[in-house]
Amino acid sequence: MDFRKIDDNISVAPQISVEDVAEAAKLGFRTLVANRPDQEEPGQPSMADIEAAAREHGLAWVFMPVASGNITDDDVSRFAPMIRDAEKPVLAFCRSGTRCTVLWALSSARNTSADEIFTKARNAGYDISGLAPRMAQQAREKG
Incomplete structure (x- = not known):
């Protein structure tokens, strides 16, 4: 399992399996967020199956494709x-983890400096420097 910690509140991951949910629960995650649409590509686990596993292991489930x-x-x-x-802590997943990281970065830009966001993303293995203009736009919206 490839969990990538952004900060104490959120980690991201590429597509997880039903079996990975038990590991996430053991590691202390409390909420599982799916940012990937169901059936985005052939062979992808169903979100209903992952949701059932999340609930079985006591995790809150959020499906936000x-x-x-x-x-x-x-x-x-x-x-x-x-x-x-x-x-x-939250574990958010999509195909590669990038989509979740971008969502986190853009939403965080309203209250956190771009430098801090870029550093956290880079430490998790994601280069989101191309988001700078859009993050600046989000920062202007505050809140």
Whole structure:
């Protein structure tokens, strides 16, 4: 399992399996967030199966699918309060973990410096430097 810690509140991962949910629970995650649409690609585990495993292992489940390469401001606006209010720590997953990282970064830009966001993402293995203009736009929205 490839969990990548961004900070104490959130980690991201590439696509997880049903079996990975038990490991996530053992590691202390409290909320599981799926940012990948069901049936995005052939062979992908069903979100219903992952949700059932999350509930079986006592994890809160959030299904917030976002199209790869098409994260909207509405997606960011939905992600921000969900992460703020979720029982932590949160494990968010998508195909590669990048989509989750971008959602986190854009929603965090409203209250956190770009340098801090870039550093946390880079430490987790994601280069999101290309988001600088969009993060600046989010920072202007505050909140």
